Amino acid sequence: GLGLTHRKAENFGEWYSEVVVNAEMIEYYDISGCYILRPWSMAIWEIMQEFFDPEIKKMKIKNCYFPLFVSPGVLQKEKDHVEGFAPEVAWVTKSGESELEIPIAIRPTSETVMYPYYSKWIRGHRDLPLKLNQWCNVVRWEFSNPTPFIRSREFLWQEGHTAFATKEEADAEVLDILELYRRIYEEYLAVPVIKGKKSELEKFAGGLYTTSVEAFIPNTGRGIQGATSHCLGQNFAKMFEINFENEKGEKAMVWQNSWAYSTRTIGVMVMVHGDDKGLVLPPKVASVQVIVIPVPYKDADTQGIFDACSATVNALSEAGIRAESDFRDNYSPGWKYSHWEMKGVPLRIEIGPKDLANKQVRAVRRDNGAKIDIASADLAVEIKKLLDNIQQNLFDIAKQKRDECIQIVHTWDEFVQALNQRKMILAPWCDEEEVEADVKARTKGEMGAAKTLCSPFDQPELPEGTKCFASGKPATKWTYWGRSY
Ligand SMILES: O=C1CCCN[C@@H]1CCCn1cnc2cc(F)c(F)cc2c1=O
Numbered sequence: 001g002l003g004l005t006h007r008k009a010e011n012f013g014e015w016y017s018e019v020v021v022n023a024e025m026i027e028y029y030d031i032s033g034c035y036i037l038r039p040w041s042m043a044i045w046e047i048m049q050e051f052f053d054p055e056i057k058k059m060k061i062k063n064c065y066f067p068l069f070v071s072p073g074v075l076q077k078e079k080d081h082v083e084g085f086a087p088e089v090a091w092v093t094k095s096g097e098s099e100l101e102i103p104i105a106i107r108p109t110s111e112t113v114m115y116p117y118y119s120k121w122i123r124g125h126r127d128l129p130l131k132l133n134q135w136c137n138v139v140r141w142e143f144s145n146p147t148p149f150i151r152s153r154e155f156l157w158q159e160g161h162t163a164f165a166t167k168e169e170a171d172a173e174v175l176d177i178l179e180l181y182r183r184i185y186e187e188y189l190a191v192p193v194i195k196g197k198k199s200e201l202e203k204f205a206g207g208l209y210t211t212s213v214e215a216f217i218p219n220t221g222r223g224i225q226g227a228t229s230h231c232l233g234q235n236f237a238k239m240f241e242i243n244f245e246n247e248k249g250e251k252a253m254v255w256q257n258s259w260a261y262s263t264r265t266i267g268v269m270v271m272v273h274g275d276d277k278g279l280v281l282p283p284k285v286a287s288v289q290v291i292v293i294p295v296p297y298k299d300a301d302t303q304g305i306f307d308a309c310s311a312t313v314n315a316l317s318e319a320g321i322r323a324e325s326d327f328r329d330n331y332s333p334g335w336k337y338s339h340w341e342m343k344g345v346p347l348r349i350e351i352g353p354k355d356l357a358n359k360q361v362r363a364v365r366r367d368n369g370a371k372i373d374i375a376s377a378d379l380a381v382e383i384k385k386l387l388d389n390i391q392q393n394l395f396d397i398a399k400q401k402r403d404e405c406i407q408i409v410h411t412w413d414e415f416v417q418a419l420n421q422r423k424m425i426l427a428p429w430c431d432e433e434e435v436e437a438d439v440k441a442r443t444k445g446e447m448g449a450a451k452t453l454c455s456p457f458d459q460p461e462l463p464e465g466t467k468c469f470a471s472g473k474p475a476t477k478w479t480y481w482g483r484s485y
């Protein structure tokens, strides 16, 4: 029958798996860690893409497509960034019955695929900036617990790879892209995120520095990296000899960035907004924003009700609202209410004999269950206002819940206590790598160790003489810590 068998607050993992399946977002696949993205979730990916792609095009970033396959020599070219990842690389070793002479890797990310060609294409300063992006899949043969959208062996993402003549241009773009990622989360997915800089231990080892937007899942008390924007410095330019002749005729290395968001964004949204009735979709990313359901009554004017439903869908569609009707006669209205609530449709409109007679419709909100009667004459305007209100309400509630999880600490004992209370911890830190490594070692356990999530760009006041919570040394910055995905 309909309805979830697990409650979000009681068994989060089981609840999540059930929601993504019952909402028809995901179908499990016979290869572990791989999932089928059904139309209900693919539509969310497309809506985000319809925002992001035009935005990067405004920045003169062009789309391209590089091969899925990586030759081994090139992949291993960048020792310190790949060797840690080696176990995750998937390899093609055969074609048909015959062994391949040399195994071929499947891209886990495309730096080593693209940069030999950046080296070939970039000669003079007029070839800069070179700014390319690709929308593609990547494969990482992860072993830790696979989770739909959050951690899968294949996922969809966009990866941007840009090259500039100066560090200043690269630094600026890193933050421009990070702002787009914040907008994806806060304006589309209604999920609050924190912008900040990764620690030396957590950053992309191949780069100069990493910035990210960090989300938090209150139910599990875990942080999650929402998207990432790296400044690579000149590290890859050195490795792949990506030089150019600058205006003074000197040979100079380029400054590079790389940045990505992935289908993980969808999982974060499900985790943050979902409830015990199922998925709750923010209107901005809902492929169906309004579902119109006829409520015929035995001898009442059934055709009149159906006509009113069609007129309602047409009026809303003409106003740019994504509305559909559910005319299936083999399901009861009650069954349909539960079905579309499970799928997270933000608004349901019911039209019964009384509504017909009063020339009104009854709207029901998915976020708070409120029932609102609306005169058919004011329909599109009122529904648009309701959808905007739902979008804002989902963000406000998520932000309030996330803020309730933030705990400021000053000492180790406070830190450990906050960690056990599943908090997102804001602590003054000396920013020394071995101190972070030590915190990881001291907090190891079956729940996973605590690590830095990011040092927020928006730094609170740090009074002179404040001590690092972990080392007692002079603190130099406030940093968010927590267990994470
Ligand atoms: O995170 C991004 C943005 C988009 C382009 N790539 C960067 C860094 C990716 C870091 N990373 C992440 N995961 C990896 C997994 C592997 F198996 C592997 F060989 C390499 C990597 C790897 O380099």
Ligand SMILES: [Mg+2]
Pocket (backbone or CB within 6 Å): 140
């Ligand atoms: Mg990884």
